[in-house]
Amino acid sequence: MNPISYSRAASVADALHMAGGQGARLLGGGTNLVDLMRKGVDTPSQLVDVTALPDGIDRAEDGGLIIGAAARNSAVAAHPLVRSGYPMLARAILAAASAQVRNMATVGGNVMQRTRCLYFNDVAGARCNKRVPGSGCDAIGGFNRYHAILGGSDACIATHPSDMCVALAALDGQVHIAGPAGERTVPLVAFHRLPGERPDIETVLDPTEIVVAITLPPSPFAARSAYRKVRDRASYAFALVSVAVGLTMREDRVDAISVAFGGIAPKPWRAARIEDALRGASLSPSAIEKAFEAEFADATLLPGNGFKRGLAKRTLSAMLTELGGPAQ
Amino acid sequence: MTIKVNGQDFPPPDDARVSLLDLLREQLHLTGTKVGCNQGACGACTVLLDSRRVLSCLTLAVQADGRSVTTIEGLGTAEALHPLQAAFIEHDGFQCGYCTPGQICAATAMLEEVAAGMPSYLTVDLAADRITLSREEVQERMSGNLCRCGAHNGIIDAILDVAGEHRP
Numbered sequence A: 001m002n003p004i005s006y007s008r009a010a011s012v013a014d015a016l017h018m019a020g021g022q023g024a025r026l027l028g029g030g031t032n033l034v035d036l037m038r039k040g041v042d043t044p045s046q047l048v049d050v051t052a053l054p055d056g057i058d059r060a061e062d063g064g065l066i067i068g069a070a071a072r073n074s075a076v077a078a079h080p081l082v083r084s085g086y087p088m089l090a091r092a093i094l095a096a097a098s099a100q101v102r103n104m105a106t107v108g109g110n111v112m113q114r115t116r117c118l119y120f121n122d123v124a125g126a127r128c129n130k131r132v133p134g135s136g137c138d139a140i141g142g143f144n145r146y147h148a149i150l151g152g153s154d155a156c157i158a159t160h161p162s163d164m165c166v167a168l169a170a171l172d173g174q175v176h177i178a179g180p181a182g183e184r185t186v187p188l189v190a191f192h193r194l195p196g197e198r199p200d201i202e203t204v205l206d207p208t209e210i211v212v213a214i215t216l217p218p219s220p221f222a223a224r225s226a227y228r229k230v231r232d233r234a235s236y237a238f239a240l241v242s243v244a245v246g247l248t249m250r251e252d253r254v255d256a257i258s259v260a261f262g263g264i265a266p267k268p269w270r271a272a273r274i275e276d277a278l279r280g281a282s283l284s285p286s287a288i289e290k291a292f293e294a295e296f297a298d299a300t301l302l303p304g305n306g307f308k309r310g311l312a313k314r315t316l317s318a319m320l321t322e323l324g325g326p327a328q
Numbered sequence B: 001m002t003i004k005v006n007g008q009d010f011p012p013p014d015d016a017r018v019s020l021l022d023l024l025r026e027q028l029h030l031t032g033t034k035v036g037c038n039q040g041a042c043g044a045c046t047v048l049l050d051s052r053r054v055l056s057c058l059t060l061a062v063q064a065d066g067r068s069v070t071t072i073e074g075l076g077t078a079e080a081l082h083p084l085q086a087a088f089i090e091h092d093g094f095q096c097g098y099c100t101p102g103q104i105c106a107a108t109a110m111l112e113e114v115a116a117g118m119p120s121y122l123t124v125d126l127a128a129d130r131i132t133l134s135r136e137e138v139q140e141r142m143s144g145n146l147c148r149c150g151a152h153n154g155i156i157d158a159i160l161d162v163a164g165e166h167r168p
Ligand SMILES: Cc1cc2nc3c(=O)[nH]c(=O)nc-3n(C[C@H](O)[C@H](O)[C@H](O)COP(=O)(O)OP(=O)(O)OC[C@H]3O[C@@H](n4cnc5c(N)ncnc54)[C@H](O)[C@@H]3O)c2cc1C
Pocket: A025, A026, A027, A028, A029, A030, A031, A032, A033, A034, A050, A069, A095, A096, A097, A098, A101, A104, A105, A106, A107, A108, A109, A110, A111, A112, A113, A114, A161, A162, A163, A164, A209, A210, A211, A212, A236, A237, A238, A239, B039, B040, B041
């Protein structure tokens, strides 16, 4: 690691002032950044600790929820308003990492975390367009079990590893951003970019900007919603496929529906085609199959990750069938 | 500012790159806390930071400035064992012992989380405020601590034993 300076921002204005320069990085819990620094993937010269920035979890004016970017993942999952009103979000956070990591990780850092692609993390041994633009991608012809089947490009097929963000995508989360020019809000589903020719540019956040909060509108899905994660071991592993589903039913037909996938794409994948196909329909096996095909028709399957298509389909069908049954 | 370690104040390191793990082991010579993977994957380096379990390998020591750290040395002594230390001996909760300090620090915080009603991925009713600590719940809640010797059954027995004593 190169020498680094460290300072704690006392306010958002303070952080914006300190973090503008070349080589500066915001430090949340450090669970991702400290590891990347140790591996030489990221080489900042200045760390600005943003964990003293707002971390409240409160009811918003519209009846929804506002979560400060410095809130720890464990605090969000344990909060009564989240457990009762957004159980899918609590379950997604609890599906991630370990209790130790969740105690450290912040909401802002979670949204901004980098991919777990092994080649991205292997500075000495691998080519990676995300780390060194134009150098090539060793995952496409290599070990790609954890890689994307939707939304990838010829340059990069890395997945976004967050569980929390999959639930935020399904719940219509909004990312609140502060910058030198003022504040702006971006829907979570538009916050992460697809790789295209520039996999090194991962979000719409400018380097001079900071994530300050996430808001969620009131959710109709508290009663019928779920987050299911399929992985290589029962706990403490990243997703092969994960699915967030929220449903409301009217006389055995789908009224409102929200579906998002993790583990299959470079960003949390909101499945609008599945939602459109199922709104107003009854949840028969053939309706679910047709809806799934509409979303996954252009999936790119590689030898290492082709199994994800079937796995995603079976996981989604099982969840819809369970949630669509008589209300608990 | 200072970092409080097991009740005693120490200055934070001058070099911001020093991890909390290296500060504890190399500078304060508290070698009870172990280095496993040094990348967040094993839990051997688990300590309590302001009473919550964290990984000292992914914490920079400067991040602990103004906060309080408890390591295995601060939980019990050879003369006065912590209840979990006694239970780990009683139930053969280790073989080589390398993962044990991390397991015991993690389990200490885990029992507090359960007492506070915090749910896990396996908790069926997320809105309920009382947790029933089954074997499966202990497995899930302790999944951040690996044991290469495979002493898991003894570890779970030891934790359930101590949890039982805490039950009202
Ligand atoms: C062993 C292990 C297993 C894991 N397993 C999972 C898993 O199964 N599922 C899962 O979802 N995650 C998993 N994670 C990842 C974990 O969720 C992330 O590392 C964590 O959420 C990052 O949060 P942080 O606060 O520690 O971020 P940091 O490491 O502090 O920062 C990460 C990035 O975000 C930037 N940043 C931080 N705060 C802000 C802000 N306010 N505004 C803008 N940028 C900011 C930083 O500059 C940095 O680039 C795992 C991590 C580990 C170590």
